[in-house]
Amino acid sequence: MIWVAIVAAGIGCYLLKLAGLSVPPRVLERPLVERVADLIPVALLAALIAVQVCARGHELVVDARALGLGVAVVLLLLRAPFLVVVFGAALVAALVRLA
Amino acid sequence: MTDAPLDPRERSAIIRDSLGVGVATGAYGVGFGAVSVAAGLSVAQTCALSLLVFTGASQFALVGVVAAGGAPISGALTALLLGTRNTLYGLRMAPLLRFTGWRRATAAHVLIDESTAMGVTRETTEAARVGFLTTGVSIFVLWNLATFLGAVAGNAIGDPRRYGLDAAVGAAFLALLWPRLHGRRNQLVAVAAAAVALATVPVVPAGVPVLAAAAVALLAGLLTRGEPA
Structure with a gap:
């Protein structure tokens, strides 16, 4: 199933890119379409964060991952590079679990 | 948009800046590789995602949904929804790049946030192409190499939770969301x-x-x- 999802996502994402370069701009360049397209990444990423950090199966829990996310917020406010943010959050979560 | 030839000094400046963005962005691939195997994907599946999907947020989304226990197809759908923003980038880039035929089909694969950012501000077609392609191709090469390294390293260290890699996924999404x-x-x-x-x-x-x-x-x-x- 994972392979099917990988190939489907690969083909779909490629076609979305190609469509942008090929479709006459007027077909898609409407204010509503542009607004929704701008907001979709915001909504999806926010939802992915919430699920990734708080869900364990069908339960909501607060554990070391929440602390990791807090560390990520601080690092982003300090304008740390992407990899520092990602691995900084991992390091703190790992340390908390050791304690 | 003009066909004015590109001054050699401007060309090297665009290439230098684009390679800088390419190296910095390509390195994220290590994070993706590690996070993807932590989510339970194999090294081969992880590398296939970077080769075929090649748009970071969509890749993170697919493995994030799988890591949360979701059906892989839900992950693919989420990846596609996130991929729709590349269509808008394409609409903006098409009149600048003016690619046709196989060049357009090839360029489409490296149409992502960073290549658009490094191409969209240029005044001529040639400058836009140099910025777009240098950024896109350098990220493609480095992102895939880094994905492989991250996946192999992530696989070698055992239980990902011991290293907090499950917390890294949320942090990666937050870093992608932050500028928006x-x-x-x-x-x-x-x-x-x-x-x-x-x-x-x-x-x-x-x-x-x-x-x-x-x-x-x-x-x-x-x-x-x-x-x-």
Whole structure:
């Protein structure tokens, strides 16, 4: 199933890119379409964060991952590079679990 | 848009800047590789994602949904929804790049946030092509190499939770979301989407909460008609 999802996502994402370069701009360049397209990444990423950090199966829990996310917020406010943010959050979560 | 030839010094400046962005972005691939094997994908599946999907947020989304126990197809759908922004980048880039035929088909694969950013500000077609292609191709090569390294390293260290790699996924999404949190509307949409996702976690299959949150974007787009972004 994972392979099917990988190939489907690969083909779909490629076609979305190609469509942008090929479709006459007027077909898609409407204010509503542009607004929704701008907001979709915001909504999806926010939802992915919430699920990734708080869900364990069908339960909501607060554990070391929440602390990791807090560390990520601080690092982003300090304008740390992407990899520092990602691995900084991992390091703190790992340390908390050791304690 | 003009066909004016590109001054050699301007060309090297564009190439230098684009390679800088390419190296910095390509290195994220290590994070993706490690996170993907932590989610339970094999090294081969992880590398296939970087080769075939090649748009970071979509790749992280697919493995994030799988890591949360969601159906892989929910992950693929989430990846596609996130991939729609590349279509808009394409609309903006098409009149600048003016590629046709196999060049357009090839260029489409490296149409992502960073290549668009490094191409969209140029004044001539040649300058736009140099910025877009240098950035896109250097990221493609480095992102795939880094993915492989991250996946192999992630596989070698054993239980990913011991190293906090499950916490790294949330941090990666936050880092991708961060630059989009400008403006009141975007912030409200982010909070509402997170709330919808959390509220639906106990009652629907894994993977569906994230898709449900996409409805918030649709609703907000419909309701904020006419307001400045």
